[in-house]
Amino acid sequence: xxxxxxxxxxxxxxxxxxxxxxxxxxxxxxxxxxxxxxxxxxxxxxxxxxxxxxxxxxxxxxxxxxxxxxxxxxxxxxxxxxxxxxxxxxxxxxxxxxxxxxxxxxxxxxxxxxxxxxxxxxxxxxxxxxxxxxxxxxxxxxxxxxxxxxxxxxxxxxxxxxxxxxxxxxxxxxxxxxxxxxxxxxxxxxxxxxxxxxxx
Amino acid sequence: xxxxxxxxxxxxxxxxxxxxxxxxxxxxxxxxxxxxxxxxxxxxxxxxxxxxxxxxxxxxxxxxxxxxxxxxxxxxxxxxxxxxxxxxxxxxxxxxxxxxxxxxxxxxxxxxxxxxxxxxxxxxxxxxxxxxxxxxxxxxxxxxxxxxxxxxxxxxxxxxxxxxxxxxxxxxxxxxxxxxxxxxxxxxxxxxxxxxxxxxxxxxxxxxxxxxxxxxxxxxxxxxxxxxxxxxxxxxxxxxxxxxxxxxxxxxxxxxxxxxxxxxxxxxxxxxxxxxxxxxxxxxxxxxxxxxxxxxxxxxxxxxxxxxxxxxxxxxxxxxxxxxxxxxxxxxxxxxxxxxxxxxxxxxxxxxxxxxxxxxxxxxxxxxxxxxxxxxxxxxxxxxxxxxxxxxxxxxxxxxxxxxxxxxxxxxxxxxxxxxxxxxxxxxxxxxxxxxxxxxxxxxxxxxxxxxxxxxxxxxxxxxxxxxxxxxxxxxxxxxxxxxxxxxxxxxxxxxxxxxxxxxxxxxxxxxxxxxxxxxxxxxxxxxxxxxxxxxxxxxxxxxxxxxxxxxxxxxxxxxxxxxxxxxxxxxxxxxxxxxxxxxxxxxx
Numbered sequence: 001x002x003x004x005x006x007x008x009x010x011x012x013x014x015x016x017x018x019x020x021x022x023x024x025x026x027x028x029x030x031x032x033x034x035x036x037x038x039x040x041x042x043x044x045x046x047x048x049x050x051x052x053x054x055x056x057x058x059x060x061x062x063x064x065x066x067x068x069x070x071x072x073x074x075x076x077x078x079x080x081x082x083x084x085x086x087x088x089x090x091x092x093x094x095x096x097x098x099x100x101x102x103x104x105x106x107x108x109x110x111x112x113x114x115x116x117x118x119x120x121x122x123x124x125x126x127x128x129x130x131x132x133x134x135x136x137x138x139x140x141x142x143x144x145x146x147x148x149x150x151x152x153x154x155x156x157x158x159x160x161x162x163x164x165x166x167x168x169x170x171x172x173x174x175x176x177x178x179x180x181x182x183x184x185x186x187x188x189x190x191x192x193x194x195x196x197x198x199x200x
Numbered sequence: 201x202x203x204x205x206x207x208x209x210x211x212x213x214x215x216x217x218x219x220x221x222x223x224x225x226x227x228x229x230x231x232x233x234x235x236x237x238x239x240x241x242x243x244x245x246x247x248x249x250x251x252x253x254x255x256x257x258x259x260x261x262x263x264x265x266x267x268x269x270x271x272x273x274x275x276x277x278x279x280x281x282x283x284x285x286x287x288x289x290x291x292x293x294x295x296x297x298x299x300x301x302x303x304x305x306x307x308x309x310x311x312x313x314x315x316x317x318x319x320x321x322x323x324x325x326x327x328x329x330x331x332x333x334x335x336x337x338x339x340x341x342x343x344x345x346x347x348x349x350x351x352x353x354x355x356x357x358x359x360x361x362x363x364x365x366x367x368x369x370x371x372x373x374x375x376x377x378x379x380x381x382x383x384x385x386x387x388x389x390x391x392x393x394x395x396x397x398x399x400x401x402x403x404x405x406x407x408x409x410x411x412x413x414x415x416x417x418x419x420x421x422x423x424x425x426x427x428x429x430x431x432x433x434x435x436x437x438x439x440x441x442x443x444x445x446x447x448x449x450x451x452x453x454x455x456x457x458x459x460x461x462x463x464x465x466x467x468x469x470x471x472x473x474x475x476x477x478x479x480x481x482x483x484x485x486x487x488x489x490x491x492x493x494x495x496x497x498x499x500x501x502x503x504x505x506x507x508x509x510x511x512x513x514x515x516x517x518x519x520x521x522x523x524x525x526x527x528x529x530x531x532x533x534x535x536x537x538x539x540x541x542x543x544x545x546x547x548x549x550x551x552x553x554x555x556x557x558x559x560x561x562x563x564x565x566x567x568x569x570x571x572x573x574x575x576x577x578x579x580x581x582x583x584x585x586x587x588x589x590x591x592x593x594x595x596x597x598x599x600x601x602x603x604x605x606x607x608x609x610x611x612x613x614x615x616x617x618x619x620x621x622x623x624x625x626x627x628x629x630x631x632x633x634x635x636x637x638x639x640x641x642x643x644x645x646x647x648x649x650x651x652x653x654x655x656x657x658x659x660x661x662x663x664x665x666x667x668x669x670x671x672x673x674x675x676x677x678x679x680x681x682x683x684x685x686x687x688x689x690x691x692x693x694x695x696x697x698x699x700x701x702x703x704x705x706x707x708x709x710x711x712x713x714x715x716x717x718x719x720x721x722x723x724x725x726x727x728x729x730x731x732x733x734x735x736x737x738x739x740x741x742x743x744x745x746x747x748x749x750x751x752x753x754x755x756x757x758x759x760x761x762x763x764x765x766x767x768x769x770x771x772x773x774x775x776x777x778x779x780x781x782x783x784x785x786x787x788x789x
Binding site: 012019020037038039040041043044045046047048049062064067068069071072074075078096 | 550553554557558560561562564597598599601602632634635636668670673674677678682729730732733736
């Protein structure tokens with residue numbers, strides 16, 4: 001689902017996960033290099049963009065950060081529709097958030113975009129003493145479901161850039177196309193970009 | 201003529217009737233009843249057929265007094281006028297085809313012309329035949345009638361009508377009547393305020409230069425208002441109406457903000473026992489200036505509806521003590537849950553966990569809530585958890601801690617903050633419904649208001665497929681809590697809570713902000729993503745006073761057309777349904 005120009009890829013990425021798992025904190029760390037102890041809850045959704053260089057190309061991530069509460073679940077499809085990648089975030093100190101992460105994975109698998117790159121982030125890896133979800137159990141789950149998995153810490157900046165780089169590397173590379181400046185992905189990239197890109 | 205709402209009785213030739221509704225307040229009934237007015241006292245009848253919503257007429261007496269609107273939710277205005285015409289001479293005003301002058305025979309030519317206007321509507325010459333035709337149109341249960349009466353061939357309204365249809369398929373037709381009454385209450389406020397502003401502007405012309413500037417800058421888009429008028433009066437000379445409209449608009453500009461209400465002035469609004477003497481005057485005063493911080497505790501409880509305007513000091517004190525006990529009882533319900541009980545009570549643990557996660561990140565940079573082990577953060581937690589027991593069906597939802605935070609800061613008292621929050625949630629609770637219907641109806645109303653007040657922006661958003669207005673979600677859900685400084689938020693909220701110009705003033709604030717950036721949004725061809733980012737990043741950069749003034753002007757300009765954009769029952773209007781509206785779901789916390 002990425003659109004390319006010469007060595008430039010735009011990729012829509014969505015963050016999903018339970019309340020307080022650290023979705024906004026991961027984005028803030030990645031986009032601004034900051035961490036706030038009491039990051040306020042996300043109301044509705046927030047949008048950020050960040051460009052990184054990977055190998056021979058630059059990837060511009062268009063990142064949707066969503067509200068975590070189940071109550072707002074019905075809004076989620078609006079944000080993950082047409083996404084090239086998703087990071088499903090849970091909190092390693094909170095087993096319920098891992099259960100919820102698995103539900104998100106299921107939902108994304110069910111919505112039928114087989115090209116979507118899915119990453120699973122076990123966040124708050126700095127809180128080792130409070131760990132409730134083991135990395136081994138998650139790794140098994142991730143392999144079974146064809147996800148790639150990393151434990152991250154937005155607070156200590158561990159694996160935050162790495163997870164985004166890893167996604168960037170896995171994005172499908174397309175041949176340079178007619179449109180030299182690239183184009184912005186919309187909600188319906190399947191129809192709109194079919195002629196201009198290669199998402200196979 | 202006589203108009204008796206909620207009664208299906210036809211006791212006079214020109215009376216019209218509605219279903220009996222036992223659930224309705226006597227005062228509402230009194231407000232909308234017109235008791236036996238001789239037709240000789242009627243000066244004119246104004247017909248309103250907004251492109252959205254129901255047709256209604258306003259009866260203006262020779263004395264200049266106007267009755268509240270009479271709504272025709274299933275059509276029947278034409279028949280009503282035809283019936284009136286059986287008894288008196290009725291002629292169309294030359295200035296406005298929707299104004300029918302009663303007993304105005306000064307111009308014989310007009311009289312003869314007017315007699316040509318209504319021929320189709322009269323099915324028979326005797327009163328009895330008319331009765332049946334009108335009453336059938338009133339009691340017709342076919343939902344399609346609603347559409348027939350309101351759509352008028354405008355395709356964009358079908359969605360709205362479809363929605364209404366669903367809502368009113370309920371066997372209890374009374375609900376729709378209640379809806380209408382709530383609706384007309386709103387338009388009544390708007391109308392009264394409009395006329396008031398026009399009156400005032402005659403006295404105060406100091407702002408006229410500013411107004412002209414504003415007009416010239418195209419802040420109000422004439423093109424967007426024109427079609428509405430033309431639509432209403434397809435067969436009339438639009439030039440006359442347009443110039444009237446311009447005239448109206450040039451008089452309107454949001455008034456300069458005043459200093460906040462202080463203690464000395466507050467005392468002048470109260471009688472010796474503490475009752476608010478003139479609630480309208482008080483609401484108006486607060487609308488234009490807000491309230492000084494040390495006075496908020498007292499005033500907010502009244503604005504929010506926790507205390508009645510006509511309550512005395514003693515009554516308020518008594519209520520506070522009763523409510524304190526009541527609060528303690530509800531709070532003890534969750535406090536008495538033992539750890540071993542909690543272990544077997546997942547829903548409770550999850551709900552508590554959610555609240556714990558949110559209170560520690562609510563306004564922590566604000567002194568009142570900062571630092572470790574802050575007692576006020578604990579109070580936020582306790583009040584929210586108690587609320588989730590008080591209103592178990594709605595529970596806790598993200599955003600509620602934002603709404604509670606300023607209230608607790610102002611009240612500085614757990615029980616008082618709780619009950620004030622309860623009062624606020626009576627109106628804003630639907631914002632947090634699982635099905636999002638409260639939010640959807642507000643976002644829908646917003647899209648209609650922008651269509652009315654800024655058609656270029658509307659057209660752009662339509663073309664960019666952004667008409668769902670989700671980029672305004674945060675603004676509406678938590679009433680701009682994240683968009684302004686703490687002090688400004690409190691000020692804006694009390695302006696909202698006056699419900700002075702409109703119960704939905706917050707929507708006009710949305711329009712005012714969007715309008716300021718309309719050119720930028722269109723010029724930069726913002727797509728949905730960019731727009732959401734742009735709107736989120738406006739936080740902290742909005743000129744609040746200017747926006748409130750713009751919103752006031754927009755609200756007044758839009759008038760009844762504006763209020764007609766807002767579906768009845770849209771939050772923060774009080775909910776229509778009496779029974780519980782929060783349907784709990786399995787996964788719901």
